[in-house]
Amino acid sequence: MRFAETDDSGGNLIQAYGPEGIRIGARTYRGGLIVTPGRIIADWGPIDSAGLSAEHLQALIDLNPELIVLGTGATQVFPDPSFYAAALERRIGLETMDTAAACRTYNILMAEGRLVVAGLLPL
Numbered sequence: 001m002r003f004a005e006t007d008d009s010g011g012n013l014i015q016a017y018g019p020e021g022i023r024i025g026a027r028t029y030r031g032g033l034i035v036t037p038g039r040i041i042a043d044w045g046p047i048d049s050a051g052l053s054a055e056h057l058q059a060l061i062d063l064n065p066e067l068i069v070l071g072t073g074a075t076q077v078f079p080d081p082s083f084y085a086a087a088l089e090r091r092i093g094l095e096t097m098d099t100a101a102a103c104r105t106y107n108i109l110m111a112e113g114r115l116v117v118a119g120l121l122p123l
Contacts, residue, residue, distance in 0.1 A: 011037030011110050014103045019123050022103065035118045036063055037110050045121050049077040054086060056119065057094075061086055065117040067093040067109060071102030073121045099123050 012035050016023040021030040024040060032045030045056050049072040060068045068087060072079075076098045087094040097105065099120050106118040 012040055013110065014107055017100055017103045017123065021122070022099075022120060030122065032119070032121045034060060034063070035106060035120065036065070036116070039063070045119060047122070049073055049079065049121060052079050052083060052121075054083065057083060057086055060117050060119045061090060061092060063117045064115070065092060066115040067095070067117075069102045069106050069109070069116060069118045070094060070096045071099030071118065071120040072096060073099055074123050076101070 012024050014022060014024055014035065016028075021028040022033065023029075024035065029040075029042055031043055032047075034041040034044045041059075044059060046052060052072075057068075060070075070079075076096065078096055084094055095102075095105065100123065102118055102120055106116055106120075109116040
């Protein structure tokens with residue numbers, strides 16, 4: 001599990017991630033989840049990126065972010081282009097990367113005060 005020294009006083013900062021799960025605060029999440037600076041929604045998404053659907057993306061869009069960071073598991077997998085349509089219609093940025101990179105990117109954007117939502121599939 002990869003650890004990082006963090007100051008989580010400004011929101012839900014990801015403190016560690018790896019095959020064992022994603023740690024935020026005192027809890028380790030083993031399945032997919034949504035993370036925002038003020039909220040954590042466990043049990044989001046499919047087991048792997050092949051199962052991503054418009055419904056999964058809509059759950060992220062409904063949180064009204066300016067940017068969505070999508071972590072697709074151990075490797076970066078780009079969903080079908082139609083997957084992005086709802087975010088583009090709402091003028092919400094959507095970045096797709098492996099989950100480890102998504103965890104790091106989310107932390108940086110959150111620390112900058114951005115309205116970011118991360119949808120993270122397990123590693």
